[in-house]
Amino acid sequence: MAAIAKAAIYVVALAVIAPFLYDRYVGFVPLLANRAGKFVEFRDSTIKDVRVKFGGDIRNCEDVMLVEDLGIALLSCDEGRDRWNTVMGTFRPDLDVKNGKLYIYDYAQQNPPKGELRAIILKNFEISDSFHPLGIEYDHIASTLYVVNHALSGSRIEVFTVDFPSATATHTQTFKHELLHTPNSIHSLGNGKLYITNDHYFPSAVSPILSKIETFSGLPGGTVTYIDINDPQAARVVARVPFANGIAMLNSTTLAVGSSSKPGVYFFDVESDQSLVFKNVIRAPSSVDNLSVDGSGALLLAGHPDPFRLMHVSKNRWACVVGSDVEEERRACGCIAPSWAGEWTEARGLRTLYKSEGFCSSTTLVRDVERGVGMISGLYSDGILQFSL
Ligand SMILES: *[C@@H]1O[C@H](CO)[C@@H](O)[C@H](O)[C@H]1NC(C)=O
Ligand SMILES: *[C@@H]1O[C@H](CO)[C@@H](O)[C@H](O)[C@H]1NC(C)=O
Helix, strand or coil, rough: HHHHHHHHHHHHHHHHHHHHHHHHHHHHCCCCCCCCCCEEEEEEECCCEEEECCCCEEEEEEEEEEEEECCCCEEEEHHHHEEECCCCCCEEECCCCCCCCEEECCCCCCCCCCCCCCEEEEECHHHHHHEEEEEEEEEECCCEEEEEEEEEEEEEEEEEEEECCEEEEEEEEEEECCCCCEEEEEEEEEEEEEEEEEEECCCCCCCHHHHHHHHCCCCCEEEEEEEEECCCCCCCEEEEEEEEEEEEECCEEEEEEECCCCEEEEEEEEEECCEEEEEEECCCCCCEEEEECCCCCCCEEEEEECCHHHHHHHHHHHCCCCCCCCCCHHHCCCCCCEEEEEEECCCEEEEEEEECCCCCCCCEEEEEECCCCCCCCCEEEEEEEEEEC
C-alpha cells in the first residue's frame, strides 16, 4: 500500500513538473549542440569583411549603440568585469578592480579625429566609488546618456549630458530605486521616461546559489520596470521575464525583451500609460543577451550559444592580468565562449547571421544599414567585431 501511495505521489509530482522539464529540455537542447567540439561555424552572406577593431585598446565591451545621425558608436567597456560581474556572479573586491570607460568611435569617419576611438571624459563625476558600466542608452533630443553602473556599493543609473565634439559627459545625477535591484538594459522613451530590465529576482551579490537556480529553472524573476526619473514615486513593474536582458522598441506599439535563461524574445504591446501587454514569444537557438533595432526596422539579437563555456570564462577571469609575465595570469585572459548573432523580422522570422568561436561572448549586434557597417560587442572580448554589409 505504502509503495503504491509513494508511486502515486511520484506520478503526480512528475505530472506537475513534466511540462516544466519538457520546456527546459526544449530550451536547452539547441544550446547543447553548441558545446566545444560540436560547434558549427556559420556566417550569413550579409556579414562581410569581418575584422576585430581596437584589439589591445579596449576589452570587455558589453554594449555598443549607434548614433547614426552623427555616424558614431558609443561603447560601454569594463575591464573590471573580470573581477566584478554582478550578473554572472564574480566578486573579487579584495583584488584590484579597474574602473570601466565609455568610448566614442567615429565609424563613419566624418568627425575629427576621423575613424578614431576616444575615451569619454566624465566630468563632475566622483569615480572613487567605482564605475562599472553595463547597458547604456542615449536620448538624442536631450543629449542625455543613461548608464547602468554596477558600482561596488550597489547598482544604479548614472545620468550624463553629452557633448560629442569635446568627448565629454557631464554627470547630472545618480538614480537609485528599490525597483532597480539588478538593472541591466535601458530603453528611453524620452523626457526621463525609461523602461529598464532587471535580470534577476535574486541578485547574485545577495545569493549566488538562488541566483543560479533562478537562471537554470527559467523562473520569471526578471522584470521590466517603468521609471520616470523626474517622478520616482510612479515607478512600477510592468512585466516579468525570465533573465530579462536586452530591451528595444520595434515601433511605437511593440516592445521586445530578450531572455537569457529561456532563450528567446518576448514581445509586448505598449499601452498609453506605459503598461505592457504580453503578445508572444519567439525562441532562439542561443541564449539572448542584448537587442537593438536597425534603420530598416529589423530586430537584431546577440547572445551566448554556449552559456556553459561563458560561465567557465566568467569563473576564471578574475586571475587575468593583461600582458603579465606570469603565464597563468596571461592564460586567464583567454576566452572560449563563442558568439551568436541574428535578426528577426515579422516577414522572415528569426535568422542566424553569425555564429563563431572566433569572436568571444557576443552581447550586442548593431547595424547601420545606410552606411553598410555593422558591429558586435563582447562581454569578455578583446576589441569589438566590425563587418561590412
Ligand atoms: C543594448 O543595446 C541597446 C541599443 O544598442 C542599449 O540601449 C542597451 O542599453 C544595451 N544594453 C546592454 C545591457 O548592453
Ligand atoms: C510593430 O511591429 C509589430 C511586429 O513586427 C507589428 O506586428 C505591428 O504591426 C507594428 N506596429 C506598427 C504600428 O507599425
